[in-house]
Amino acid sequence: MKCEEARALIDPYLDGELAFERCLELERHIEGCEACSEALAARRALASALRDRLAYQSAPLSLQRSVRAAIARAAGSEAVRRAPPPWLRLAASFLLVASLSSALTWYLTPKYAGMIPEEVFASHVRGMLSGGGGIDVASSDEHTVKPWFAGKLDFSPPVVELASDGFALAGGRVDYVAGRTVTALVYHHKKHVITLFIWPAAGSARAIETSVRRGDNLAHWSDGRMSYWAVSDLNAGELRDFAERLAAAAGASGGKQP
Numbered sequence: 370m371k372c373e374e375a376r377a378l379i380d381p382y383l384d385g386e387l388a389f390e391r392c393l394e395l396e397r398h399i400e401g402c403e404a405c406s407e408a409l410a411a412r413r414a415l416a417s418a419l420r421d422r423l424a425y426q427s428a429p430l431s432l433q434r435s436v437r438a439a440i441a442r443a444a445g446s447e448a449v450r451r452a453p454p455p456w457l458r459l460a461a462s463f464l465l466v467a468s469l470s471s472a473l474t475w476y477l478t479p480k481y482a483g484m485i486p487e488e489v490f491a492s493h494v495r496g497m498l499s500g501g502g503g504i505d506v507a508s509s510d511e512h513t514v515k516p517w518f519a520g521k522l523d524f525s526p527p528v529v530e531l532a533s534d535g536f537a538l539a540g541g542r543v544d545y546v547a548g549r550t551v552t553a554l555v556y557h558h559k560k561h562v563i564t565l566f567i568w569p570a571a572g573s574a575r576a577i578e579t580s581v582r583r584g585d586n587l588a589h590w591s592d593g594r595m596s597y598w599a600v601s602d603l604n605a606g607e608l609r610d611f612a613e614r615l616a617a618a619a620g621a622s623g624g625k626q627p
């Protein structure tokens with residue numbers, strides 16, 4: 370795939386309109402192409418910014434006027450002399466929203482919203498099947514695990530030990546979730562394994578939410594810098610406890626991130 374073709378596919382990709390094979394082709398290209406990877410990140414950041422701002426910004430008056438004028442010109446000079454009907458003012462607002470909505474669909478479609486939990490769950494299960502939670506760097510020392518990710522990822526994940534809280538860091542691996550490489554850290558609690566996925570977040574912080582998927586519990590939160598997904602067969606209360614302790618520890622070490 371050439372860059373030109375890849376760029377043309379980014380919007381339909383984010384809108385969930387690409388066929389599965391095309392998604393894979395595009396993702397393969399983006400993995401190896403820094404320029405296209407940046408283009409994708411920029412489109413995602415734009416969509417995120419729109420999502421944050423659209424909630425409380427309507428179409429500016431100048432845009433409403435120019436849309437009214439353009440429609441009036443198209444409808445003939447007689448329309449210009451008439452006062453614009455109220456629906457036209459509304460239409461101007463909707464026109465702006467409609468033109469932005471393509472970028473938004475990626476965030477709002479339930480299809481995409483459901484894809485990430487499905488993928489982190491699948492990755493957790495793959496790790497469990499490969500034995501020991503799927504660890505490529507086995508260590509309980511954050512100073513061994515964190516540097517191991519350098520050069521393997523385009524971001525520096527927060528790695529925290531929670532052994533004193535009863536959650537022992539066992540190691541980690543690089544995985545591929547939601548169209549990007551991510552950090553997967555493995556923690557042990559009693560006889561249970563927790564896989565914690567981390568990747569850079571777009572948008573604002575989100576409080577911890579838990580959900581259930583085929584008997585396993587998922588916890589998701591974001592601190593505005595990183596997005597976190599924890600999966601385990603721990604009960605929901607214990608997983609939430611893990612998430613809260615981890616969020617507090619990662620937040621406390623936030624200032625030390627490069």
Ligand SMILES: [Zn+2]
Binds near residue numbers: 372398403406
């Ligand atoms: Zn490219």
